[in-house]
Amino acid sequence: MKDFLYIANWKMAKPFTQALHFVKNNKFKLAKLAQSHKTVICPSFVSLYPIIQELQNTSIKVGAQNCSAFAPGAYTGQVSAKSLKEVGCSYCIIGHSERRQYNHETNEEIAQKLELLLKNELQPIICIGESEQAFKNKKTKPILTEQLQPLLQILQKISFKKPIYFAYEPVWAIGSGIIPSNDYLSEITRWLGQQCTTQVPGLDIRIIYGGSVNPNNAASLKAIESINGFLIGSASLDFQKLKKIVS
Numbered sequence: 001m002k003d004f005l006y007i008a009n010w011k012m013a014k015p016f017t018q019a020l021h022f023v024k025n026n027k028f029k030l031a032k033l034a035q036s037h038k039t040v041i042c043p044s045f046v047s048l049y050p051i052i053q054e055l056q057n058t059s060i061k062v063g064a065q066n067c068s069a070f071a072p073g074a075y076t077g078q079v080s081a082k083s084l085k086e087v088g089c090s091y092c093i094i095g096h097s098e099r100r101q102y103n104h105e106t107n108e109e110i111a112q113k114l115e116l117l118l119k120n121e122l123q124p125i126i127c128i129g130e131s132e133q134a135f136k137n138k139k140t141k142p143i144l145t146e147q148l149q150p151l152l153q154i155l156q157k158i159s160f161k162k163p164i165y166f167a168y169e170p171v172w173a174i175g176s177g178i179i180p181s182n183d184y185l186s187e188i189t190r191w192l193g194q195q196c197t198t199q200v201p202g203l204d205i206r207i208i209y210g211g212s213v214n215p216n217n218a219a220s221l222k223a224i225e226s227i228n229g230f231l232i233g234s235a236s237l238d239f240q241k242l243k244k245i246v247s
């Protein structure tokens with residue numbers, strides 16, 4: 001059985017009280033699930049600390065959905081990788097397409113975040129993916145190459161002992177219920193893995209998939225050899241759905 005990672009990206013969907021209730025109500029079931037399946041929950045910033053406290057002594061890991069591209073300093077409203085490490089996060093998502101879209105994040109800024117995560121020993125979950133337009137124009141690989149370049153430059157200069165996750169998330173598959181074909185996903189994720197390992201040999205890079213993963217398509221997606229995990233949005237908000245995807 002391959003080493004598969006399940007990441008619940010709660011986005012801004014669960015406000016503080018709801019997020020905490022979810023964890024308290026499902027704590028033992030979640031803990032049981034995580035004993036045999038690597039599971040990460042990514043709530044919003046303010047929920048991180050209480051959730052980490054609640055899940056102490058379980059195998060469930062907690063991750064953030066973003067971090068600042070700067071080290072601690074005069075950056076109003078931002079949260080540093082250092083703070084995330086101090087509150088007990090293990091992972092951090094960066095480069096999500098919603099941040100690229102609504103916060104105009106650039107590939108270079110995302111690379112700066114990657115550098116700070118590595119320096120603070122947080123495991124990065126780096127999102128990349130093409131728009132629907134790029135997909136239709138058969139520009140997926142050039143777009144991914146552009147997104148990868150500054151990231152791989154960082155990975156070339158900083159060594160890191162734990163696996164680094166690249167989440168391939170075609171923008172048109174996020175929240176749309178549309179899933180690329182298995183053949184397409186297999187080709188792109190294998191190609192991504194090759195790009196990473198040829199440019200940064202020796203690094204433990206894993207490719208995961210995100211975009212409309214649900215209990216009905218999970219088994220078929222898991223069968224794709226080059227996919228080593230899922231980044232799950234809306235289906236992760238419901239414990240029963242999450243459980244069905246994981247197990």
Ligand code: PGA
Binds near residue numbers: 211231
């Ligand atoms: P979705 O979101 O599962 O709701 O499509 C995935 C993501 O944005 O990470």
